Amino acid sequence: MTVSNLLKRYMSIVSGRFKTNTLRAYNNAIRRINKSPFSQRCISDIRVSDAKKFFVDLHHQNLKYNTIDVMRCILSPAFQMAEEDDIIRKNPFRFKLSSVIPTDAASRKALTEKQKNFLLDKDIEYTRAIPIRNGANERGQWYHDEIIILLGTGMRVSELYGLILKDVDFKEHCIRVNKQLIRTADYLYKVETPKSESGIRTIPMSDSVYQAFRDVMEKRTPPDVERMIDGYTGFVFLTPRGLPRVAAYLQAHMSYLHKYIKKHYDPTFPSISPHVLRHTFCTDMQRSLDVKVLQYVMGHSSVDITLNTYTHMSYENVKKAFNEAMGIG
Structure with missing residues (x-):
């Protein structure tokens, strides 16, 4: 099973529980992922280091931290589903994104x-x-x-x-x-x-x-x-x-x-x-x-x-x- 097929399967199960804006953000994230060769890789071949490198490469392509984080929010539970189904041994996306790439979000401050x-x-x-x-x-x-x-x-x-x-x-x-x-x-x-x-x-x-x-x-x-x-x-x-x-x-x-x-x-x-x-x-x-x-x-x-x-x-x-x-x- 490829990453693209896994995401399609995952969304067919859970998409009904998402609100409109969340679903739109996830679909946009999936479209971005599917444009990458990463989407055609076999999920059983992906290790933690591969998952981290995928995000690092996206960061080097000047994608914003929040954009990459939305991808992580869809990839991690999808791979968790694959782990629970015994398709893979371990979810390679179970790590904090901030441990891999720096956040570019400015600290939100309250008005005086x-x-x-x-x-x-x-x-x-x-x-x-x-x-x-x-x-x-x-x-x-x-x-x-x-x-x-x-x-x-x-x-x-x-x-x-x-x-x-x-x-x-x-x-x-x-x-x-x-x-x-x-x-x-x-x-x-x-x-x-x-x-x-x-x-x-x-x-x-x-x-x-x-x-x-x-x-x-x-x-x-x-x-x-x-x-x-x-x-x-x-x-x-x-x-x-x-x-x-x-x-x-x-x-x-x-x-x-x-x-x-x-x-x-x-x-x-x-x-x-x-x-x-x-x-x-x-x-x-x-x-x-x-x-x-x-x-x-x-x-x-x-x-x-x-x-x-x-x-x-x-x-x-x-x-x-x-x-x-x-x-x-």
Whole structure:
């Protein structure tokens, strides 16, 4: 059996359990693997050193660490299946990728309080400068409210855009997160459950988040016919044409906003994205919330993710916590 045949067999068994974006990433990874002579090798001939050399060669071809890691995420369980079926003696991909090639990912850092305030201020200025396009008035604070909400809740952007009107409870001051809205590469809308079971949760609203949602509802213009997607309708966030917004819109806005800030105000301003806003919220909240509470609010399946991936401790954080513990004003 070749590597290509093994991957095909593995995906025929497990593809149904993957969400749309994950499945797309895995299929892209398999296509990359199949372009390599490695894909035609017999799986019983592959040793650990062969597996490591395959990744090293990809690294020398200037593929990004994350791209190679997705390949590892599909190769390792596929070979594990072959081991369990007694087709091979040992899974040669059971090692950490970081032990073979260096990571090229920049350390994600949370925004400081000053940077958050600056971002919100310049977002207003930037959105007012956007010209009218295609006859639709796109001036105004089109994404300002979303940025406030993500900074104040830590939601994933797909969860934010998956909210329908009844998910926002103004009476109880809470948001009920139970789905996410995505758009496929074929521009088809899909509603899926959150990333894990832990993603189904209820998040309290702060005063700023409450007001941001009030502003969104006030500015929301219901279309003549509300779009129905997988049985859901009444999505909170709509485009000027009345279609539900998706992550790509906010990601593009923040990318342009970042360029605007760097060009006109601060060339050192850090990269911003919806995920950076989520990371910032988690980092801010870990100073005041119990870690298990924070895990719940973030929708993490493991507390290790909350502690090791999303929080970022700076000297300012340490100093503030130290002063509070010591009673220093």
